Amino acid sequence: MTRETASSQTSIANVAALANVSTATVSRVLSGQRSKDDDIAQRVRQAADQLNYSANFAASSLRSDVTRTIGLVLPQISEEETPTVLLNSLSAAIRAANRYLLLAVGTDAQEQSKDLHSFLARGVDGLIIISDSSADSLIDSLNQAHKDLPIVQIGGKSLTPHISWVGTDESEAMRMTVDHLAEQGAHAIAYLSREIETYTAADLFTTFYTQAKALDLTPDPDWVQFGPCTMERGYQAALSLFQGRRIVPDAVVCASDAVALGVLIACRHINLRVPEDVKIIGYGDSPACELAQPALTSIHPVYEDMANEAVRIICERTTGKPRLPSYRAFKPELIYRESTWSPRTGSSDMTLPGAVDY
Structure with missing residues (x-):
């Protein structure tokens, strides 16, 4: 039996019964809204795997304000400015949070600004910005966008105090x-x-x-x-x-x-x-x-730590916690x-x- 067929025949109630939790708990665990990785979360995931249950996040996003997507805006990819290991770490952190990555690579400031507004129009749950020397042109857009969703900048000069910043000390x-x-x-x-x-x-x-x-x-x-x-x-x-x-x-x-x-x-x-x-x-x-x-x-x-922190900030703020910007500089090795x-x-x-x- 394929996973898709099994999912259509298995309901969230079946997963809840097998895990001995409520359907609301199943929904929160599988959607990433329950951040604690405890015995309850493990039971839910194991039950979902055992029953081949896969929640339809695309459909559920139409019924809520959460789209389960995180936008990543970065300049033209260069190994020196945007190391591959950082992109891999971000992808893994977003996947672990049961989110989906929307990536936009802008070759200049104008394209990056368009990408940012495109993500806003799509209703992403949060934005991650990897800046370069041309990113100052995004400041006005970021100052406006932060009112509607959490934004985290990784590295570079902090563009505005209104968004969170994660990087290397x-x-x-x-x-x-x-x-x-x-x-x-x-x-x-x-x-x-x-x-x-x-x-x-x-x-x-x-x-x-x-x-x-x-x-x-x-x-x-x-x-x-x-x-x-x-x-x-x-x-x-x-x-x-x-x-x-x-x-x-x-x-x-x-x-x-x-x-x-x-x-x-x-x-x-x-x-x-x-x-x-x-x-x-x-x-x-x-x-x-x-x-x-x-x-x-x-x-x-420590790219993995930076990626995890950026995704944590976005997920935390999409669950209704205060959207106060934070600043975290990680000591390198x-x-x-x-x-x-x-x-x-x-x-x-x-x-x-x-x-x-x-």
């Missing part, structure tokens, strides 16, 4: 980075930042300079460079840092893993040993980090690999690479 990430390099014996640190016109880049530069100065690692002005987060940029920047110079850095902090990989390739071409001559650390913890030779140390944003790891001479610290909590 970037300042903490930079402090962890500089502290780690100092602990590994670095004395002179370079910083290859992303373009300075972004809010995040400016904030990170300030944190980098402050932390480096506090640890007596103040860099040469020529060692702090701004540019795109590409491998080619990292390669060319490394050549400018190390070729034909008498004084050179012994560590390089990179704004992305792509930049760090470019630095790593350049060091190999000019016969600099990593990590003995120069230590390299990236940002994003992309899959390429483990494949590099040597493997690349990187900051790992430092994934410690061979590009910065070397046993220190005369030290008993032989800790193997792995995750480090500062």
Whole structure:
């Protein structure tokens, strides 16, 4: 018997009887309106699976104000700006909440604004915004839309205090980075930042300079460079840092893993040993980090936690709880690999690479 046929012959009352709960409880559990994952919820789901019962959410949405859909608006997909792992985490979190994802990818601010209004017209239960430098044009629309539904922004500069924000504590990430390099014996640190016109880049530069100065690692002005987060940029920047110079850095902090990989390739071409001559650390913890030779140390944003929090906020507010905006910055992890790891001479610290909590 197919699931569709079984569903037509099995009622919500059958599921309720098997789970020994009320039909209202069955409805709340299967619709995601009951957030507690306790014995009752497990019994309901097991009963529904046993009876091949599948609620018709599309039809039920016509009878209520809940459409069970969450809209996701994001800029043109780029691995550096919108990592695949974040999209996968969001998809999994939305599915776990018994919601459905509506995705819109806008190539510019005008398209993103149209996508936002299209989702509003469809009556989505909530919106998730992944912003880029062009998202300021959405502020007016977001300030109006938040009155009707919950909106969560992931990452970037908080566009408006009227919507919730979830992201990485970037300042903490930079402090962890500089502290780690100092602990590994670095004395002179370079910083290859992303373009300075972004809010995040400016904030990170300030944190980098402050932390480096506090640890007596103040860099040469020529060692702090701004540019795109590409491998080619990292390669060319490394050549400018190390070729034909008498004084050179012994560590390089990179704004992305792509930049760090470019630095790593350049060091190999000019016969600099990593990590003995120069230590390299990236940002994003992309899959390429483990494949590099040597493997690349990187900051790992906790994408799964951010995705779960964004979906939790939306689901909580669609069940009638207050829609006060919230702000949650997650501390990232430092994934410690061979590009910065070397046993220190005369030290008993032989800790193997792995995750480090500062």
